[in-house]
Amino acid sequence: MAQEQPETVPRGDGQTIPHWHSPSGETIRLVEAEDSTVIDDQGREYLDFVSQLYCVNAGHSNEAIIEAAENQLRRAPYIASSKHNDTRDQLADALADIAPGALSDVYFSISGSEANEAAMTIARKVQDAPKILTRWQSYHGGTYGSGSLTGDPSTRSTLERYAATTNTGKFLPPLPEAFGTDDPDELARRAADHVEFVIQNEGADSIAAIFMEPVAGSSGAYTAPPGYFERLREICDEYDILLVADEVITGFGRCGDWFGINTENVEPDMITFAKGITSAYIPLAGVIAADWIGEEIAESGHDLGQTFAGHPVACAAGLATIEEYDNGLLDNVAELTPVFDARLERIEEEYDVVGTTRGRGFLRSIVFEDPETGEPFVNPWANDDDEDNPVDDVRKAAMERGVMFGSGRPNVQLLASPPLCTTRAEIESAFDALEAAIEDVFY
Numbered sequence: 347m348a349q350e351q352p353e354t355v356p357r358g359d360g361q362t363i364p365h366w367h368s369p370s371g372e373t374i375r376l377v378e379a380e381d382s383t384v385i386d387d388q389g390r391e392y393l394d395f396v397s398q399l400y401c402v403n404a405g406h407s408n409e410a411i412i413e414a415a416e417n418q419l420r421r422a423p424y425i426a427s428s429k430h431n432d433t434r435d436q437l438a439d440a441l442a443d444i445a446p447g448a449l450s451d452v453y454f455s456i457s458g459s460e461a462n463e464a465a466m467t468i469a470r471k472v473q474d475a476p477k478i479l480t481r482w483q484s485y486h487g488g489t490y491g492s493g494s495l496t497g498d499p500s501t502r503s504t505l506e507r508y509a510a511t512t513n514t515g516k517f518l519p520p521l522p523e524a525f526g527t528d529d530p531d532e533l534a535r536r537a538a539d540h541v542e543f544v545i546q547n548e549g550a551d552s553i554a555a556i557f558m559e560p561v562a563g564s565s566g567a568y569t570a571p572p573g574y575f576e577r578l579r580e581i582c583d584e585y586d587i588l589l590v591a592d593e594v595i596t597g598f599g600r601c602g603d604w605f606g607i608n609t610e611n612v613e614p615d616m617i618t619f620a621k622g623i624t625s626a627y628i629p630l631a632g633v634i635a636a637d638w639i640g641e642e643i644a645e646s647g648h649d650l651g652q653t654f655a656g657h658p659v660a661c662a663a664g665l666a667t668i669e670e671y672d673n674g675l676l677d678n679v680a681e682l683t684p685v686f687d688a689r690l691e692r693i694e695e696e697y698d699v700v701g702t703t704r705g706r707g708f709l710r711s712i713v714f715e716d717p718e719t720g721e722p723f724v725n726p727w728a729n730d731d732d733e734d735n736p737v738d739d740v741r742k743a744a745m746e747r748g749v750m751f752g753s754g755r756p757n758v759q760l761l762a763s764p765p766l767c768t769t770r771a772e773i774e775s776a777f778d779a780l781e782a783a784i785e786d787v788f789y
């Protein structure tokens with residue numbers, strides 16, 4: 347029997363079509379949120395171990411961010427994206443300050459997909475070349491342009507069933523299963539050589555840029571072996587191809603540093619960002635480009651735009667969010683990363699259904715496999731909602747126990763990606779719930 351609704355929460359008529367909708371999908375309705383906790387319309391609390399969509403990095407209901415947005419709303423609620431605005435310019439400066447090296451010029455956008463579309467347009471223009479290369483097992487967005495960058499087959503099949511997306515090419519990610527080696531040096535070498543092989547076969551002159559997530563996001567939180575990005579930087583320089591870091595998930599402390607690429611010892615030509623810039627309170631995204639790219643655009647012009655790009659209210663929220671990261675949230679990730687490491691190690695040791703765990707900082711994946719075969723429990727590429735998937739059962743069992751984890755693409759893994767304000771006790775309690783959920787389903 348349905349429980350009584352809290353009086354203050356009208357149910358609505360339920361006609362919203364959720365994104366990533368599946369007929370067997372969730373029906374939960376969230377109505378309140380604070381710090382690392384979200385609350386549904388039945389009053390049930392959940393630890394949000396997926397930061398909704400890997401985006402509420404500063405935690406829910408952060409007062410400083412709300413106040414900054416409110417103040418901007420009262421002072422100048424909207425200024426055209428074609429004009430300069432003090433708040434927008436201040437945020438551009440703040441982004442240039444935290445971005446690596448010569449990345450200095452910011453072209454704002456609205457969503458991560460559109461940030462990647464903008465970076466594609468800019469890369470093609472300044473390089474005068476049509477193609478962009480990305481990895482299989484990647485996610486860069488769900489619009490036609492950004493979806494063509496995405497390696498995830500379910501996104502691409504949804505888009506490409508009715509219209510071609512063009513001028514992109516794919517290469518293999520630096521995963522042990524793709525290159526048949528666990529040795530990090532060997533993996534870095536083989537995976538980078540493979541990228542060079544793809545470039546030579548596609549024709550270096552036809553390629554404007556390579557886009558990569560420094561740590562994979564929804565496709566499985568996999569990191570690159572040491573030296574891989576450095577070698578890719580060399581290859582890009584040798585063949586005159588731009589290197590673009592898609593930091594839509596990995597940016598703003600998610601992996602322990604301002605940007606995921608900071609850990610790799612290379613400077614990309616552009617960074618794309620979204621999600622964590624405002625802790626997702628208000629849509630905001632963009633491209634941080636190397637100064638020479640900014641100069642080229644300033645000289646040649648760029649006759650494209652979007653009404654809501656760099657919205658001043660979002661920019662005010664962005665400035666306050668950056669301050670919150672600086673004032674302790676990044677430190678919290680650094681301090682509590684060992685707690686994550688220890689719990690993931692334990693889960694790998696204790697449960698034979700856990701094949702491996704991956705990731706960095708507060709972006710982690712727990713990959714499940716059938717201990718008898720060493721293979722995933724479901725065909726990772728079949729995208730069959732009706733198929734029995736014990737990994738999904740674990741996710742649902744954890745939710746029953748009050749913790750939300752993310753489901754990866756492919757759905758052979760659970761993703762753990764809590765807000766950066768999450769405490770040690772909350773991490774311990776989320777992993778306790780996960781272990782209990784694994785026991786519920788498998789033992």
Ligand SMILES: Cc1ncc(COP(=O)(O)O)c(C=O)c1O
Binds near residue numbers: 457460
């Ligand atoms: C790495 C990455 N790039 C781009 C996007 C697209 O962002 P949005 O959903 O804001 O369009 C996402 C979304 O999850 C992402 O994870």
